[in-house]
Each structure stands twice: as structure tokens, then as C-alpha cells.
Amino acid sequence: MSTKNKRISIIALSVMVLLLLIITGASWYMLDYSLKPQVNKGRDTEAIFKKVRTEYPYLNHWLDSLTTVHAIHDTSIVASDGDHHHAVYIRAPHKNNRVAVVVHGYTDNYVMMLPIAKIYADMGYNLLLPDLHGNGKSDGNVEQMGWKDRIDVMQWMDMANRLFADSTGHTRMVVHGWSMGAATTMCVSGEQLPPYVRCFVEDCGYTSVWDEFGGQLKEQFSLPEFPILYSASLLCKLRYGWSFGEASPLKQIAKCHKPMLFIHGSDDDFVPTWMVYPLFKAKPGVKQLWVAPGSKHARSLHDHVAEYTRRVTDFVEKYN
Numbered sequence: 001m002s003t004k005n006k007r008i009s010i011i012a013l014s015v016m017v018l019l020l021l022i023i024t025g026a027s028w029y030m031l032d033y034s035l036k037p038q039v040n041k042g043r044d045t046e047a048i049f050k051k052v053r054t055e056y057p058y059l060n061h062w063l064d065s066l067t068t069v070h071a072i073h074d075t076s077i078v079a080s081d082g083d084h085h086h087a088v089y090i091r092a093p094h095k096n097n098r099v100a101v102v103v104h105g106y107t108d109n110y111v112m113m114l115p116i117a118k119i120y121a122d123m124g125y126n127l128l129l130p131d132l133h134g135n136g137k138s139d140g141n142v143e144q145m146g147w148k149d150r151i152d153v154m155q156w157m158d159m160a161n162r163l164f165a166d167s168t169g170h171t172r173m174v175v176h177g178w179s180m181g182a183a184t185t186m187c188v189s190g191e192q193l194p195p196y197v198r199c200f201v202e203d204c205g206y207t208s209v210w211d212e213f214g215g216q217l218k219e220q221f222s223l224p225e226f227p228i229l230y231s232a233s234l235l236c237k238l239r240y241g242w243s244f245g246e247a248s249p250l251k252q253i254a255k256c257h258k259p260m261l262f263i264h265g266s267d268d269d270f271v272p273t274w275m276v277y278p279l280f281k282a283k284p285g286v287k288q289l290w291v292a293p294g295s296k297h298a299r300s301l302h303d304h305v306a307e308y309t310r311r312v313t314d315f316v317e318k319y320n
Helices: 003-035 045-055 055-067 110-121 149-164 180-189 209-221 228-240 249-252 272-284 305-319
Strands: 072-077 084-090 098-103 126-131 172-177 199-202 260-265 287-292
Touching: 003 209, 003 228, 045 055, 045 098, 045 110, 045 209, 045 287, 055 110, 072 149, 072 209, 072 305, 084 110, 084 149, 098 149, 098 180, 110 249, 110 305, 126 228, 149 172, 149 180, 172 180, 172 272, 180 199, 180 249, 199 305, 260 272, 272 287
Parallel strands: 098 126, 098 172, 172 199, 199 260, 260 287
Antiparallel strands: 072 084, 084 126
């Protein structure tokens, strides 16, 4: 090989190595940016309480009464990875075996789900509200985007069944999730579940982590999926044991044969509204869909309290 050709080969190899380093660095950045957010508002429980009281003032009397009678109880589990996870539970005033497990969204905690929990409290339900891995008072510093969270939530569901079981040893349970919690709920729905799980409500969940991150990559950074999303997904698999593609509520709900209510805001641009339609189509069996007019991400309840409450109540009373 001539000296000139050798020089060209060295330059080409150097460029390739440089590109590989840039892509790898960008992929690590994306992974940490997405799964280890620098600001996790859900770690500040008191701040979320203030936010909920301000945005949903009609809850204040109920929250005050819960505090007065010490009705909010802390509990914990040791997750499959050895981490300690936190939740709260609230017993219904009149003993019964109906339970709602209510699951929060990305960088949130159980407190943000109290407006939804109030719907079930008014129906006479027992409540269990977990802090997902890396959020609230639970261990961890990584968002699991609903995929590995499904395993933790199934463990919480088992605890709720034991906490609130009737004399036969069983409950009648609904799982209701919001945003990432909705993705978690849909991922749970595709698993082999005990008979006490009766139905699900998902509010503004995404089709897959791949779709959600791909959309945010374009929205926030004006970048295409290739190559960064591909390499970041591979790094996620190597580092955390799951890939963006396998974390797919869309695939999971195709295996769900229990009733599900789908809710999405018509103006959602964070988890785009279009995602609810393939999700709804993929779900076999009993299902209902409500697209809340004019609502942005996770604002359907806030914007349409009466209608949201009516639709959830009618659905759950029918199937649980």
C-alpha cells in the first residue's frame, strides 16, 4: 500500500472512531437524561402536596380529614432487585374487599395520584398508591418507564390483596395509571394475573418507550431516531437489562383480556394523542375510549372533573 493510501486509511479510521465516540457519548447522555433526570420533582413530597392542594382545591377537605384521623398509612416492600419501595394505603371507612391500585407518572410520587384516588374513595374503595422505583420515598435513581415497574406493581397488587381481602382471602381490584403509570398499568395487563384483578384504567400512556423517546428526541433536540436511539437502547439493555423496544405497552395489551378504559387528552403533545388509537385497537375484548376535548398531557381530570369521574365510575362499577 502506498504512503498516500495509508494516510487515507488512517484518516478514514480516525473519522470512524471519532464518530463512534460521539455517538456513544450522545447515547449515554440521552440515556441519563431520560432515565436519571437531574430534577425529580417527585422526591419532594411536601411540594407535591402543595401543588395538589392548589390545583385541586376541592380535595382539601378530604385530605384534611385523612390527616386528622391518621388514615394514610405507610408501607414498604423489598423489590426483586433488593431495593426498598414505598407506598401508602388508605382503608375504606366501611370494610369491604374492593381495591384501587393507583400508579403515578414520570418523576412524580403517590401524592400526585390523590385526585384520582378520591374518585375511588367516593366509591367506597380501599386504596393503595405506590411510589415507583426511583421516585418519592422509594429506593433507586433510575426511571424504569413502566417496564420493570410492572413487576414491582404486581408485587404491590399482591400486598393490596392481602391487606384488604375478605373472609375468602380475595379482593376485587382495579389498577389505574397515569402517564408512565398508565404505561405500567398496560404492561401489567399483559401478564398472567390472578382472578381478583378485574379491570384497568389507563390515562395518557404511550405505545412504547421507543416511540416516546423517539418523539422526544425529535421534539427537544431535532434529531432523527438513527443512530442515537438505537445505540441508547442497546446501552439501556446492557446497563439495565431492558431495551426501548421491548418496553412496549402496545405489545402487552394485545395479551390483555380484562376490561380496560382508555383516556387521553385531545391536545396532548408530550405523549401524543395519536398513540391512544393503536393502543385501543390492539386491546382485545371489552374496552372503552374517551378522548378528553382540549386537554393536554395528564390534564383530563383537571379539565373535566365531573365527566372524568362519571366515566371512570361507570366503567369500574360495571366491571368490578
